[in-house]
Amino acid sequence: MNKAELIDAVAGRGDVSKREVTEIVDAFVEEIKKAVVRGDKVAISGFGIFEAQARKARLGRNPRTGETVKIKATKLPKFRPGAEFKAVVSGAKKISTSAPKKAAAKKAAPKKAAAKKAAPKKAAKKAPARRK
């Protein structure tokens, strides 16, 4: 899935134009990048945290010549996935879905969300014990 497909999917969830989604997504990405460049963490709950991570200088080598080369200290972007994201990827939790209906179901969604909210918590607490 690339950016264009992602934007298709996002636009398909609601009555929004692909152009507008593109602009907002681009702005979103830019703001994350700016914040991380500034040294800020960007925490998006249910998703994860973007932050800068320092890396020390060390020695590497040129794979072609075997020559030892110094790799300078630097800073890199890092993403730490949040618990929710981890849980759905690992299968410990099901991801909330129904993209097409979401717009229509929106009024009903809050109630469901509240119901699910209570349920997963219990499941989450019990699941670790069961895993043993």
Added chain:
Amino acid sequence: MNKAELIDAVAGRGDVSKREVTEIVDAFVEEIKKAVVRGDKVAISGFGIFEAQARKARLGRNPRTGETVKIKATKLPKFRPGAEFKAVVSGAKKISTSAPKKAAAKKAAPKKAAAKKAAPKKAAKKAPARRK
């Protein structure tokens, strides 16, 4: 920077309501999560790639008792920052900006950013030490 602040920043870039930005951002995040759960990679140029990463079972331990415990094989979300994102964070390249809108927002943003920047950093650094 948290989600609300991010959404503020994104909405501040254009004439878009915070509500709409929230919806699109949430959809964006959900679509990424869904794709990763499906086993797809999500590549956003200029930003990076989200994908699932498998982890083998291994032995860990309970830090309290020292008891050896088996950690099951699992799958995790991973983000690989793209070259552009790496370059701006490392300082090898300056981040691109949109001057007109940014200039307008800049007067309001810097004060908040500066204040928060100073506070979170200090708190982050000092807090661990104090706890000890």
Added chain:
DNA sequence: CATCAATGAGTTCTGCTTTGTTCACGATTG
């Protein structure tokens, strides 16, 4: 603003993974 939920931090420790170098070539994206 108040409340509740989510997340972070802390503890030990070891095996495994990631990283980065250069550079040519193929793949992908806009």
Added chain:
DNA sequence: CAATCGTGAACAAAGCAGAACTCATTGATG
């Protein structure tokens, strides 16, 4: 189509993950 990105090679040091569980802090929502 042009520009950018990903891949691969060898190799070693840096860095990470994660167990169980409690408490503190932060964030989201109504």
